Amino acid sequence: MNTISNRHQVTIEADHTVPVIRMTRDFDATPAQLMRAHTDPELFARWVGPNGMQTKVLDWDATTGGRWRYVAGRDGEEYGFHGCFHDVSEGRIVQTFTFDGQPDGVALETLRFEDLGDGRTRLHAQSLVDSFEGRDQWLASGMQTGVGEGYAKLDDLLAQL
């Protein structure tokens, strides 16, 4: 089932001038399939997060002005996340993001699905916070592993859509 997981790698870059992280990742799926996997709560819960983490969606309205909330659990520990959807339109999602363990920290995330043709899509994800310290703490937290494992699960899911 995981045979195609490592065909594409995620590129993660920290901007030098603004407190932004940019991630780029190619997928063997159309922009519409990527959009569906990011906006359908049942699909989203199946791929987001590192391996072994179970995601339970508590609130979900993936439309412009909507909201989301989920908890992710592993080994008896639960981690909550929530935000609102600023914009959900063709090929683009803008949303806020907070980890409930750090309620004052808010990221503004922008996802763009670039159509590469031939059923392939390049995901451009940008995460903006208000300090370099906060941005760099997140980078140092090992988030690359969770992101990479999540996108490998998304590869598998997209192959089934």
Add this chain to the structure above:
Amino acid sequence: MNTISNRHQVTIEADHTVPVIRMTRDFDATPAQLMRAHTDPELFARWVGPNGMQTKVLDWDATTGGRWRYVAGRDGEEYGFHGCFHDVSEGRIVQTFTFDGQPDGVALETLRFEDLGDGRTRLHAQSLVDSFEGRDQWLASGMQTGVGEGYAKLDDLLAQL
């Protein structure tokens, strides 16, 4: 009616290291009154924006995960704005902000109402965008006038609450 309008001045600062604008303004009102004037759509429409601008709220749910949309009109021209409320809790509002004329531009705004005692409150407003160019364009647009005039109207409104 405008006798107390100029008692307090708004301070507007551009951060040198991150694309943030910070505004500070004192009010002769409690944090609860300030919160009400920012979350009640009828009150909000009465003070926001420069003099002579009429604000019409089209959509409003000032709760965590809610949404907002309004149009402001003057001299036959209309300007639309929208966003979502990431967090509305005691003394704090975090929301997104887009001017419909620049749909790709999104600001993440944080308002804090600091209780100064004796029925006075200091508003701390932070606006974060993803580039210094966008931030500085907004500063150069003359937004100080609109902000100052809006807060003078808010002074008058708060005196009636």
